[in-house]
Amino acid sequence: MIKEKWWKKSVVYQIYPRSFCDSNGDGIGDINGIRSKLWYLKELGIDIIWLSPVYSSPNADNGYDISDYCGISPEYGTMDEMKALIDECENCGIKIIMDLVVNHTSDEHPWFIEAKQSKDNPYREYYIWRKGEKGNPPNQLESCFGGSAWEYSEETKEYYLHFFHKKQPDLNWENQAVRKEVWKIMNYWIDMGIGGFRMDVIDMIGKVPDKEIKENGPRLHEYLQEMNRETFGEKNLVTVGECWGADIEKGRLYSDPERKELDMIFQFEQMLLDQVPGKSKWDLKPLELKQLKQVFAKWQDALEGKGWNSLFWNNHDLPRIVSRWGNDKEYRVESAKMLATILHGMKGTPYIYQGEEIGMTNCPLLSVEDLADVESRNMYYERKQMGYKEEDIMNSISTKARDNARTPMQWNDGYEAGFTEGTPWYRVNPNYMEINAKKALEDKDSIFYYYKELIHLRKKEPILIYGNFKLLYSEDKSVFAYIREWDYKKWLIVCNFYGTPTDFMYPARGQVILSNYKQEPVILLENISLRPYEAIICELIET
Numbered sequence: 001m002i003k004e005k006w007w008k009k010s011v012v013y014q015i016y017p018r019s020f021c022d023s024n025g026d027g028i029g030d031i032n033g034i035r036s037k038l039w040y041l042k043e044l045g046i047d048i049i050w051l052s053p054v055y056s057s058p059n060a061d062n063g064y065d066i067s068d069y070c071g072i073s074p075e076y077g078t079m080d081e082m083k084a085l086i087d088e089c090e091n092c093g094i095k096i097i098m099d100l101v102v103n104h105t106s107d108e109h110p111w112f113i114e115a116k117q118s119k120d121n122p123y124r125e126y127y128i129w130r131k132g133e134k135g136n137p138p139n140q141l142e143s144c145f146g147g148s149a150w151e152y153s154e155e156t157k158e159y160y161l162h163f164f165h166k167k168q169p170d171l172n173w174e175n176q177a178v179r180k181e182v183w184k185i186m187n188y189w190i191d192m193g194i195g196g197f198r199m200d201v202i203d204m205i206g207k208v209p210d211k212e213i214k215e216n217g218p219r220l221h222e223y224l225q226e227m228n229r230e231t232f233g234e235k236n237l238v239t240v241g242e243c244w245g246a247d248i249e250k251g252r253l254y255s256d257p258e259r260k261e262l263d264m265i266f267q268f269e270q271m272l273l274d275q276v277p278g279k280s281k282w283d284l285k286p287l288e289l290k291q292l293k294q295v296f297a298k299w300q301d302a303l304e305g306k307g308w309n310s311l312f313w314n315n316h317d318l319p320r321i322v323s324r325w326g327n328d329k330e331y332r333v334e335s336a337k338m339l340a341t342i343l344h345g346m347k348g349t350p351y352i353y354q355g356e357e358i359g360m361t362n363c364p365l366l367s368v369e370d371l372a373d374v375e376s377r378n379m380y381y382e383r384k385q386m387g388y389k390e391e392d393i394m395n396s397i398s399t400k401a402r403d404n405a406r407t408p409m410q411w412n413d414g415y416e417a418g419f420t421e422g423t424p425w426y427r428v429n430p431n432y433m434e435i436n437a438k439k440a441l442e443d444k445d446s447i448f449y450y451y452k453e454l455i456h457l458r459k460k461e462p463i464l465i466y467g468n469f470k471l472l473y474s475e476d477k478s479v480f481a482y483i484r485e486w487d488y489k490k491w492l493i494v495c496n497f498y499g500t501p502t503d504f505m506y507p508a509r510g511q512v513i514l515s516n517y518k519q520e521p522v523i524l525l526e527n528i529s530l531r532p533y534e535a536i537i538c539e540l541i542e543t
């Protein structure tokens with residue numbers, strides 16, 4: 001028997017609290033709202049909740065700008081409610097992982113309020129300050145939200161660094177006092193009984209602004225090893241780092257258990273395949289399935305026996321996968337199930353983003369008034385100024401904006417989709433009458449129950465956790481197929497990625513385990529025609 005980490009068998013569900021469930025009618029989702037839906041998460045069968053930030057925050061970036069790491073924002077509830085949530089989750093066998101956003105704080109955090117006062121303030125070195133160059137910022141570094149990464153501060157006539165919004169000043173990790181503060185915060189939450197951390201843009205903490213190094217700085221791994229020792233290392237928690245800049249070599253460094261850093265990372269290579277290489281996410285290009293397969297296979301192979309993958313299509317920063325790479329019209333159900341099959345069939349820990357399990361789609365974003373997110377709004381005005389056509393800007397935005405993921409969860413076909421009794425902070429997707437959790441729970445063929453089945457399979461079939469991965473037909477332009485192999489068992493996962501039928505062959509028969517279409521119990525794989533978005537998981541019976 002292999003003694004393995006608990007989180008290898010787990011499935012994570014991400015909650016974006018603002019949009020999940022509002023319990024008090026103020027239009028903003030909250031902790032009590034989450035508590036009222038634990039039965040739903042239990043029904044789905046997930047093991048871990050990744051909770052996007054609920055800390056005190058002025059909300060320049062919806063909670064990713066934190067002004068008190070040990071306090072709960074009143075719009076989300078109280079610390080007692082948070083503790084109750086942790087306890088109630090524990091009673092349901094669910095652990096909570098907290099979002100650790102420590103690349104930067106809010107500019108309203110007491111450290112920054114102090115730091116900006118004077119050059120000799122004790123908190124000054126918690127942040128990164130530079131003199132300007134003849135009235136200009138110190139260098140060309142850009143913010144991920146557009147514009148310069150340097151903001152002039154009147155009080156001391158210096159610039160501070162912010163890789164995101166100017167209300168999100170970057171912390172200076174070279175300062176050991178900062179690192180100690182972070183460990184203190186982490187240990188506070190660990191003592192409260194949480195199950196681990198998701199670490200926001202953690203690959204940026206080792207930045208060297210003077211050399212214009214943003215990600216993967218020289219001391220990054222040192223910081224993580226130190227953090228591991230000082231906080232979660234011996235605690236049997238789970239940690240996942242958000243690392244946009246990771247390639248496979250770096251992926252191994254983070255997640256190799258012997259190095260004692262993190263358990264896994266979110267790497268985004270596959271999520272960049274529908275943008276023009278070297279350009280921004282707004283510069284669209286069609287996805288090539290071949291590339292998608294190759295990227296997934298590369299990561300599966302690279303971390304085999306050396307690290308661990310996280311598996312995800314969605315989060316609060318990405319458009320809805322069924323709209324992005326599936327079909328959110330006539331084949332919404334089939335394609336959502338197909339995409340789920342590809343992901344949950346691979347080796348790693350799967351993550352589900354709220355609403356993905358009912359096939360929620362992108363929402364219509366027709367003009368700048370429809371946008372709530374700082375990133376998409378900034379991009380709109382920036383490109384407008386650069387002379388881009390309105391139509392092109394809005395096309396990029398509807399396809400990629402984070403707003404797509406942030407519309408309220410669609411619970412039922414009643415008032416505001418059952419999300420709130422008040423006025424929602426952001427509008428509900430108009431398709432809620434058709435797509436909602438209540439309807440999904442009433443239909444045994446729904447996307448919800450398919451996810452439930454996938455989660456259940458992972459619990460009972462070690463092959464899904466430990467089995468080796470082998471990509472088949474890497475050059476095929478329409479089929480995504482691979483083998484998992486473990487302990488004399490072989491499973492084939494085969495998916496038609498598109499809405500047109502396509503042929504597939506494999507010299508074996510397959511005992512069907514799960515499919516998004518009705519199947520005979522045993523199918524001959526030697527020459528089959530896959531229906532639109534057809535997905536099959538079967539155990540191979542060699543002929």
Ligand code: NOJ
Pocket residue numbers: 061064065101164200201242316317
């Ligand atoms: C990544 C988070 O996922 C995103 O929502 C946020 O805007 C940036 N980091 C800055 O914290």
